[in-house]
Amino acid sequence: MSLFGKKHDDKHEAHKRHTDIPEGEFPDEPLIVDSSDIDAVLKRFPNVVVDCWAPWCRPCLALAPVIDEMAVEFQGKVVFAKINTDKNQSFARKHQIMNIPTLLIFKNGEVVERIIGARPRRTLENMIKESLKV
Amino acid sequence: MVSNTEHFNVVVVGAGPAGMTAAIYAARSGMKTVILEAGSVGGQVAESPEIENYLGFESVNGMDLASTFRKHTERYVEIKEGEEIEQIIPEREIIRLKTGWSEYTADAAIIATGAHHRKLGCNGEEEFSGRGISYCATCDGFFFKGKKVVMIGGGNTAVGDALYLKNVGVDVTIIHRRDVFRAEAAHVKRLEESGIPKIMNSEVREIYGEKVVKGVKVLNKATGDVSDVPVDGVFIAVGVVPNTDFLKESGIKLDDIGYIVTDREQRTSLPRIYAAGDVTGGLQQIIVGCGEGAVAATTAYEDISNPYWKK
Numbered sequence: 032m033s034l035f036g037k038k039h040d041d042k043h044e045a046h047k048r049h050t051d052i053p054e055g056e057f058p059d060e061p062l063i064v065d066s067s068d069i070d071a072v073l074k075r076f077p078n079v080v081v082d083c084w085a086p087w088c089r090p091c092l093a094l095a096p097v098i099d100e101m102a103v104e105f106q107g108k109v110v111f112a113k114i115n116t117d118k119n120q121s122f123a124r125k126h127q128i129m130n131i132p133t134l135l136i137f138k139n140g141e142v143v144e145r146i147i148g149a150r151p152r153r154t155l156e157n158m159i160k161e162s163l164k165v
Numbered sequence: 166m167v168s169n170t171e172h173f174n175v176v177v178v179g180a181g182p183a184g185m186t187a188a189i190y191a192a193r194s195g196m197k198t199v200i201l202e203a204g205s206v207g208g209q210v211a212e213s214p215e216i217e218n219y220l221g222f223e224s225v226n227g228m229d230l231a232s233t234f235r236k237h238t239e240r241y242v243e244i245k246e247g248e249e250i251e252q253i254i255p256e257r258e259i260i261r262l263k264t265g266w267s268e269y270t271a272d273a274a275i276i277a278t279g280a281h282h283r284k285l286g287c288n289g290e291e292e293f294s295g296r297g298i299s300y301c302a303t304c305d306g307f308f309f310k311g312k313k314v315v316m317i318g319g320g321n322t323a324v325g326d327a328l329y330l331k332n333v334g335v336d337v338t339i340i341h342r343r344d345v346f347r348a349e350a351a352h353v354k355r356l357e358e359s360g361i362p363k364i365m366n367s368e369v370r371e372i373y374g375e376k377v378v379k380g381v382k383v384l385n386k387a388t389g390d391v392s393d394v395p396v397d398g399v400f401i402a403v404g405v406v407p408n409t410d411f412l413k414e415s416g417i418k419l420d421d422i423g424y425i426v427t428d429r430e431q432r433t434s435l436p437r438i439y440a441a442g443d444v445t446g447g448l449q450q451i452i453v454g455c456g457e458g459a460v461a462a463t464t465a466y467e468d469i470s471n472p473y474w475k476k
């Protein structure tokens with residue numbers, strides 16, 4: 032695949048899975064999730080923002096660095112996770128994802144907000160704070 | 166919060182084809198140059214399914230061309246991604262550029278912020294945004310595999326995107342408000358050959374649904390009849406609007422639509438500020454953006470060496 036080369040792949044693929052995070056700790060980067068472990072992540076952390084993306088989607092790539100930064104900013108309060116909708120179509124169908132990027136904001140395992148399309152960082156921060164009361 | 170200010174000879178705003186070409190020309194003429202990009206490299210090019218009219222590439226997908234552009238550009242200049250310029254302040258000797266958290270100064274600024282999709286403006290467009298409406302076929306086409314959609318528009322993007330959708334297995338019908346397409350003949354010929362159904366001379370008046378899109382109401386302009394076309398998705402490609410909102414307070418001259426007004430050397434109404442590409446209107450194509458970028462950087466170089474505003 033010759034998308035954005037190594038640089039881009041790193042951004043999206045090199046994240047940890049939730050099992051890499053010791054009990055009681057919080058990640059400072061987005062977790063990579065798929066259909067098999069998304070439920071475990073939603074059970075484990077009360078506040079989760081799931082970034083639904085695919086490698087061919089430019090606005091998704093544009094959003095990636097913002098997600099990385101927010102994962103640091105909100106560490107301990109909100110966990111960020113990325114799911115590749117191309118490889119996890121059942122998840123996309125379940126949540127009626129029709130546009131990417133879509134951010135699904137979960138509170139205690141329930142979707143409380145969906146944000147469609149890339150937005151400026153400050154808008155996203157406010158929407159996340161608002162919907163999760165953090 | 167602004168930490169420290171970095172100074173450059175040239176700051177280029179936007180890493181689309183216009184900005185990247187301008188940056189290469191500026192750097193190669195010996196000026197200290199940087200590109201600030203709000204999102205990721207490539208601009209609209211990275212959203213194009215297939216490009217067949219950019220010299221040297223018979224047929225190339227947009228993501229691939231964007232990555233070729235990036236490689237070439239990064240030989241000369243750094244591209245800072247995630248840096249959205251919110252304000253440009255022309256001062257006596259320099260131009261000040263601000264993002265939400267950082268600040269840059271420059272002897273000259275080249276604005277190449279391009280354009281983004283225009284909304285259709287019909288009922289239901291807001292309500293079903295994200296629930297079956299899309300402005301980016303290469304992003305979202307995949308979710309509509311095996312489903313029925315309409316593509317609204319009659320220019321190159323609409324026709325190109327309709328062909329793309331058909332290719333990835335979407336059941337697409339194109340709706341255009343005129344009786345002939347605006348798209349170039351090569352595109353139209355391919356559309357004819359593809360067998361994609363066409364609804365001509367017709368306007369989408371409403372997008373309706375129940376939680377998600379269920380269909381569109383289409384007015385036939387010849388007969389005045391409104392018909393109902395049930396669909397799962399609506400793709401909209403009805404032109405673009407320039408990304409110039411952040412310039413409103415700068416005092417730079419914009420035309421009625423919001424495009425930056427430039428002279429033939431790509432100078433704007435403000436000294437030290439140049440513009441290139443889709444943000445200046447005209448023929449909005451990659452090769453034109455590149456050409457204007459080259460001119461803008463060369464003019465900036467000449468002006469910095471020999472300032473016309475001091476004469």
Ligand SMILES: Cc1cc2nc3c(=O)[nH]c(=O)nc-3n(C[C@H](O)[C@H](O)[C@H](O)COP(=O)(O)OP(=O)(O)OC[C@H]3O[C@@H](n4cnc5c(N)ncnc54)[C@H](O)[C@@H]3O)c2cc1C
Nearest residue numbers: 179181182183203208209250278279280442443449450451
């Ligand atoms: C679907 C589609 C298909 C197309 N097909 C073709 C084709 O086949 N052939 C062809 O020649 N052309 C095609 N085009 C048109 C072509 O993509 C554009 O003409 C070209 O990309 C314009 O280049 P640009 O550099 O002026 O702007 P853009 O490509 O729009 O790039 C502008 C960049 O500036 C950034 N930016 C915006 N505001 C700011 C800010 N405030 N601060 C920092 N950065 C900012 C944006 O994020 C963007 O990356 C197509 C366009 C689309 C949408």
